[in-house]
Amino acid sequence: MGERLVADLIVERLQAWGVQRIFGYSGDGINTVLGALRRSGTPRFVQARHEENAAFMAVGHAKYTGEVGVVLSTQGPGAVHLLNGLYDAKLDSVPVVAIIGQQSRTVLGSAYMQEVDLLNLTRDVASSFRQQVNSPEQLPLVLDRAFKAALADRAPAVVIIPHDIQQAPAPELEQEHGVLTTAPVWSPPTLVPAPADLERAAALINDGGKVALLVGQGARGARGQVRELAEKIGAGITTSLMGKPYVDESHPLAAGVMGHLGTSASGFVLGECDTLVIIGSNDPWTEFYPPPGAARAVQIDIDAAAIGNRYPVEAAVTGDAAATLEALLPLLEPRPESAWRTSVEEAVQRWHRLAAERAATPARPVNPELAVRELSDRLPSNAQVAVDVGSIVYWYARQLRLPEGVPAHLSSTLASMGCSIPYGLAAKLADPARPVVALTGDGAMQMAGLSELITVSRLWPRWTDPRFVVLVLHNNELAEVTWEQREMEGDPRFDQSQALPDFSFARYAELLGLQGILVDDPAKIGAAWNAALDADRPVLIEVLADPDVPLLPPFPAGEEKGGTMMDALRKEGRDTQHARDLLETYLRQEEGLNRGL
Known part of the structure; x- marks a missing residue:
């Protein structure tokens, strides 16, 4: 081995903090760090298909394990791509450390290629801690403070490391003025109420x-x-x-x-x-x-x-x-x-009856509530659940009953679509012996899930338990926004913004060497879940779901919003009788239960 570099010191410090894997994507701004990771062998580098998804993986790791999630990115566009995942960490209060490369200090301020003012870029999202390392001696203390800030504040911290710093010889810190020697240790406080x-x-x-x-x-x-x-x-x-x-x-x-x-x-x-x-x-x-x-x-x-x-x-x-x-x-x-x-x-008790009745309500072809409800009695007691953003969140919240000890996570406060497959991958990598179930819609799957399904196809043969089940509600519609337009704005559906391209998710999974199951009949849902949870490889269940099943808020808000939704449906320049019938059914069901019928 040649001279020990600051990049090697970065890896050693990550090891000292107990980091087992780093999520990211390569680029010239972090090549020196990647070389140090290759030489060391640990932490393991997990290559995502996009930096945003790598950041979501780091957030998912933090949510499922309680540990700090770590993401590594090059400068410029790579750093910009991290922001969505870092805001997810900030708004849901989880510890994440982002290590971001930067152009060499000698060119900063020259509008150099991929030069972005990273301290200003991350000012809001990493308000707890963000720092550029400007000397080799500064590196250990900055990494230590980043981890401590992330843990203490349950928030993202950002460490920016210029390329020339990464390439510099690792310093031997001595006791002298202007040099701090810090320790990679942290102990959570016990807060006792007064x-x-x-x-x-x-x-x-x-x-x-x-x-x-x-x-x-x-x-x-x-x-x-x-x-x-x-x-x-x-x-x-x-x-x-x-x-x-x-x-x-x-x-x-x-x-x-x-x-x-x-x-x-x-x-x-x-x-x-x-x-x-x-x-x-x-x-x-x-x-x-x-x-x-x-x-x-x-x-x-x-x-x-x-x-x-x-x-x-x-x-x-x-x-x-x-x-x-x-x-x-x-x-x-x-x-x-x-x-x-x-x-x-x-x-x-009335709610349980209403949930069962709604899941059993006939739809064209499949009621999405039923697709999620059928998982409840089948979900393994050691499973981990990842949930995306969109109408799937309603059905998860209302229809899925989690066994004790089964974690379930989603981008809750930021509500960013595309998080479920990255989250699920983080959960699976943290504990490959536990099955993972990811719940998503076709909009979120097209936004980010399809690309990270490639990552699933690459990694699954190494897993102790190969089960990684993805439920995709396929309705060719951004259904949550469609119903929000009707409810919040009183506006009819806007086809150019709401219609999604048709795509065969199950066949795509098969192309990747996974198993795909198409469900076009409610009678097939139970068997699909059984087959997926017994499979010897990851499975994608594609359910042809009805976009006209209403996203009705609970009463009394639902009663107030129902009329606005109905008026918007009447304005739509297409046949909305089926959607109006479903909305009337859902309103009638809740009104009946509230009267004790």
């Missing part, structure tokens, strides 16, 4: 007659405590989209996901409660919270700055969710039986 805050929160909850819980991803380690809390005081349990995997949705008090894509039971619980306990959630669907003043609120969060951001809170409790609930539970008066508890359980 006793006075706990007492204030307990008094407020004890005063409440109709308590609702809103559970977010901050409760990921408090599943048991949330259940105990709900049972002790008879509280209805609602979740944010990111909180869905951390609640037992089979529990009789579990009302499901809140918000526009949520359940009728969550709408009832949040609409009727007089006390709201927010646990580790920052959900932005504020119009689905109780009206301000209608409920008194407690918020528990590890981030003190997040408390009161979404709802006027009277009692703020800063601390880890599990530890806080353990300390809070003894202060609460037990209410094992109450009229409110009975009302919540009845609302949950």
Whole structure:
């Protein structure tokens, strides 16, 4: 081996931080680092088809493992491509470190080829930490601070390394003025809530007659405590989209996901409660919270700055969710039986009947709700789930029941299409012995999924468990936006923006050496899931789904929006009778259940 370079020091520092894989795409701005990775053999470099997808993989790695996700990119266009994934990390609060190459320092400021002002480019997305390395001696401390900032702030950090720095000899740091020697170590703090805050929160909850819980991803380690809390005081349990995997949705008090894509039971619980306990959630669907003043609120969060951001809170409790609930539970008066508890359980039962009825509603040719619902009883207990953005999120939120311990992730707050296959790849690479199920629509699949399916075809023969199942709802439509146009704008469907090119996803999978299954009949869905989950290779299930199944928000919002949707359908210059019939059916189903029929 020749002279030890700064690039070798980069790799050594990544090893010291326990990084096992780096996602990225090559380019001349990082060739020296790639050479060091080749010489070392670890961390493993995972080549994506596009830098944006590599960034999504790093975010997915962070979400599924809790570790720092690392992405490597060249300068210029490569760096620009990272932004979508880095914003995904920022808005969903996960730790990611982006290492970005840059032109040599001698040409910066000359409008050189691929020269982009990377510090300004990443100013917002990496507000927790971004730094260009300007000397070899600076490299260790910058990488260490980037990892610590990403972990402490649960946010993306950016390290920019000019090419000439990568090629410089690795320094031997000595104790001297102007040189810092840092350590690649980090230990998470344990935040214990103040006793006075706990007492204030307990008094407020004890005063409440109709308590609702809103559970977010901050409760990921408090599943048991949330259940105990709900049972002790008879509280209805609602979740944010990111909180869905951390609640037992089979529990009789579990009302499901809140918000526009949520359940009728969550709408009832949040609409009727007089006390709201927010646990580790920052959900932005504020119009689905109780009206301000209608409920008194407690918020528990590890981030003190997040408390009161979404709802006027009277009692703020800063601390880890599990530890806080353990300390809070003894202060609460037990209410094992109450009229409110009975009302919540009845609302949950009504929702379960409504979900089943809607999935069974005939469609042309297949109801997408049924395609997702049929997975619930078949999903392996050790699976990992990746969900894309679009109408598939509604059906995931409403129809898929996750077994305890099965993680499910998506680009929730940024809501960026195309995340599911990169996320699923990150999950699979982190634990190749666990099956992965990715749920997506044809729009997201055409945007990014098809290219990363090539990556799946390249990597799967190395996996201990080869199962990587992709469900594609194929309706030739950007269905969520179409229904948003009708609901939010009162506008008819705009064909030039909404229609998608027809594409045979199952045949494409077969071309890649994977298995493709086409489902054009609802009677075939169960068998397709069985075959895919028993297969000896990745499988793509292409379901010919009906785009006219309405994305109706839960009542009472759904009742208000139904008329706007119907008016927009009447304006469309095509036959919309089928869509109007489905919308009327969905409205009638919910109205009937709300009347107790």
